[in-house]
Amino acid sequence: GAVVSQHPSWVICKSGTSVKIECRSLDFQATTMFWYRQFPKQSLMLMATSNEGSKATYEQGVEKDKFLINHASLTLSTLTVTSAHPEDSSFYICSAPTRQGDSPLHFGNGTRLTVT
Amino acid sequence: QKEVEQNSGPLSVPEGAIASLNCTYSDRVSQSFFWYRQYSGKSPELIMSIYSNGDKEDGRFTAQLNKASQYVSLLIRDSQPSDSATYLCAVTHTGNQFYFGTGTSLTVIP
Numbered sequence: 001g002a003v004v005s006q007h008p009s010w011v012i013c014k015s016g017t018s019v020k021i022e023c024r025s026l027d028f029q030a031t032t033m034f035w036y037r038q039f040p041k042q043s044l045m046l047m048a049t050s051n052e053g054s055k056a057t058y059e060q061g062v063e064k065d066k067f068l069i070n071h072a073s074l075t076l077s078t079l080t081v082t083s084a085h086p087e088d089s090s091f092y093i094c095s096a097p098t099r100q101g102d103s104p105l106h107f108g109n110g111t112r113l114t115v116t
Numbered sequence: 117q118k119e120v121e122q123n124s125g126p127l128s129v130p131e132g133a134i135a136s137l138n139c140t141y142s143d144r145v146s147q148s149f150f151w152y153r154q155y156s157g158k159s160p161e162l163i164m165s166i167y168s169n170g171d172k173e174d175g176r177f178t179a180q181l182n183k184a185s186q187y188v189s190l191l192i193r194d195s196q197p198s199d200s201a202t203y204l205c206a207v208t209h210t211g212n213q214f215y216f217g218t219g220t221s222l223t224v225i226p
Contacts, residue, residue: 032212043218044160044204093159101211102148102167110159 002028002098006108013084013115021079021111023094029074030096034105035067038091047092050077084115119143122205122217130225135192137220139205142186148211149181149188152204154219160204164190195224 003026013019023033035047048064050056050071058064068080077096081088093110097103120141129135137151148167152160166172166179166188178191188207192199202219 034214044216049212091157091159095160097211099211102208103211104148104150104162104165105206105214106162107152107159112157 002096002106004030004094004096004106004108006094006111008111009109010112011114013113015085015115016083018080018082019084019113021081021092021094021113023077023079023096023108025075025096028096028098030077030098031074031100033071033077033094033096035069035077035079036093036095038093038110040091044093047079081113084113086115089113089115118217119215120205120207120217122203122220124218125221126223127220128223128225129195131195131197133195133224135195135199135222135224137190137192137203137205137222139188139190139217140186141188141205141207141215143207143209143215144183144186145209146183146186146207146215148208149179150206150208151177151179151188151190152206153199154202154204156201192222195222197224197226200224 005024033050036044047062048056048058050069056069071077095105095107151164154160164179166181172179176193180189204219205217208214
């Protein structure tokens with residue numbers, strides 16, 4: 001089946017530093033990738049939709065200057081959390097459909113970010 | 117009104133029983149429907165896709181779709197403790213936007 005590879009799986013960083021999370025589609029081309037955040041015992045929250053070769057679309061309340069998304073190729077999207085703070089500690093998950101239309105989303109394994 | 121609604125649970129069933137999970141959606145033009153399983157601390161995993169009215173079976177799982185009632189359900193037969201997880205319902209129309217429910221927590225009691 002379709003595979004989405006995400007890394008790192010976990011990262012601990014100090015407050016004020018930046019962290020980059022990579023998401024790769026291994027066996028298909030992902031025109032669109034979705035980035036989610038999930039706090040403990042809460043539901044998935046869509047942060048942004050990244051489209052290859054164009055600017056990402058951010059959900060209301062998500063700071064685009066803080067969460068930088070780059071989707072430079074059809075197989076790679078990155079999320080950079082800039083100037084991280086403890087409140088950014090969360091589980092970040094990327095996902096992509098294998099094709100436009102009726103394909104389900106395939107999720108990466110997620111990145112557990114802890115900001116100290 | 118939320119796009120996709122699920123009973124948050126928790127739902128508890130004894131081992132071997134049938135677990136029934138329900139989901140309603142608001143957008144009549146939704147075309148594709150998915151069920152995901154999410155274990156604690158892990159990312160969601162696709163378990164079923166359904167696109168037409170009726171039932172679709174895959175092993176112990178059966179998805180049921182009723183577009184007229186805007187209702188999709190998931191039945192898990194012969195529930196096992198390993199089925200204990202949160203089950204997420206998702207719908208999409210064009211594939212450009214996916215709407216997730218908040219999930220139903222299922223516990224299968226040995």
